[in-house]
Amino acid sequence: MFKMLGVYLALALGALTSFLIKRICRDVNRLKKLLNYALSINVYVLVTLVGLSAGSGIRGFLGVVGGTFINRVVVDVVLLVAVPMAVSLLTAIAVLRLGGRL
Amino acid sequence: MKHVAIVTALFTTGVIVGFLNESIGVVSFALNAFLYLLIFIIGVLVVLEVRSVKFIASSLGLALRLAASTVVGSALGGAIVGALIEGSLKPYLAVALGMGWYTFTGPFLSITNNYWGLLGFTSNVLREAATFIIYPLLAKNLAIEAISIGGATTMDTTLPVIARYGGGEAALTALVHGFILTLLIPILVPLVMELP
Numbered sequence: 001m002f003k004m005l006g007v008y009l010a011l012a013l014g015a016l017t018s019f020l021i022k023r024i025c026r027d028v029n030r031l032k033k034l035l036n037y038a039l040s041i042n043v044y045v046l047v048t049l050v051g052l053s054a055g056s057g058i059r060g061f062l063g064v065v066g067g068t069f070i071n072r073v074v075v076d077v078v079l080l081v082a083v084p085m086a087v088s089l090l091t092a093i094a095v096l097r098l099g100g101r102l
Numbered sequence: 103m104k105h106v107a108i109v110t111a112l113f114t115t116g117v118i119v120g121f122l123n124e125s126i127g128v129v130s131f132a133l134n135a136f137l138y139l140l141i142f143i144i145g146v147l148v149v150l151e152v153r154s155v156k157f158i159a160s161s162l163g164l165a166l167r168l169a170a171s172t173v174v175g176s177a178l179g180g181a182i183v184g185a186l187i188e189g190s191l192k193p194y195l196a197v198a199l200g201m202g203w204y205t206f207t208g209p210f211l212s213i214t215n216n217y218w219g220l221l222g223f224t225s226n227v228l229r230e231a232a233t234f235i236i237y238p239l240l241a242k243n244l245a246i247e248a249i250s251i252g253g254a255t256t257m258d259t260t261l262p263v264i265a266r267y268g269g270g271e272a273a274l275t276a277l278v279h280g281f282i283l284t285l286l287i288p289i290l291v292p293l294v295m296e297l298p
Contacts, residue, residue: 007257010138010141010142011145013142014141014146014148017146032151036147039262043266046136046259047109050116050234052117053129054204055120055122057223057227073220073221077224077228081228081232084176085179085236086179087175087179091172091178092171092250093247094171095168095171096167
């Protein structure tokens with residue numbers, strides 16, 4: 001819940017800053033390009049940090065389980081990642097396209 | 103493809119280093135601080151791209167339909183995996199309905215069973231990681247529909263990728279989609295575990 005509040009606070013601050021920028025800045029497109037560039041670079045840092053955090057979490061959970069069922073874990077995890085993602089995507093395509101969006 | 107290679111390499115390196123290193127207090131703090139900075143940038147970008155109130159209303163409508171698709175798709179996916187593996191539907195359904203929120207699903211399921219806790223954590227971490235890799239590949243043709251693969255993470259960690267590759271409308275839709283799922287997951291996962 002605390003993280004969610006942080007996200008919405010950061011977003012609201014960004015939106016407020018954006019309104020100010022629209023009033024002050026003449027060349028908004030140039031600023032947009034700059035922000036998009038900052039976003040692309042920072043996405044890489046974010047992915048690395050998420051990886052570090054995930055690695056540490058997996059280590060913690062494996063420590064609890066004991067690492068005895070590693071084969072079963074791999075099969076279960078691969079299926080539980082791939083199948084729900086694929087079915088979600090297909091459902092979204094069906095709902096949004098049949099719903100007349102495209 | 104270049105992006106996919108870089109993201110995969112960085113994420114894998116991160117997981118290996120994180121797995122081998124015990125001290126993550128600093129990483130956790132840095133991750134949250136960095137995420138807030140990125141979301142601030144996204145807030146600026148989204149508002150710069152908002153053209154009318156109609157634009158916001160259309161994004162909200164899309165997000166609602168998309169969130170419903172994600173819940174139904176994830177539940178169906180979990181049920182299929184449960185049927186394929188051993189016929190024990192309930193835990194697989196609960197893990198799939200975690201929809202990327204590993205910090206909730208892992209610890210919650212480990213109360214019942216450590217193995218389900220491990221699956222809940224690992225599967226949902228990897229769903230988030232896969233979104234970083236797959237979304238940029240799908241964004242060109244399915245910028246809105248592909249948001250559903252990220253589940254609840256589209257509100258925070260995967261939002262920067264969606265904003266970068268999907269644009270302003272996708273970012274706004276992803277934000278609302280992630281928010282709805284974040285509210286639903288703590289209700290759905292315990293509800294599934296309560297089933298007879």
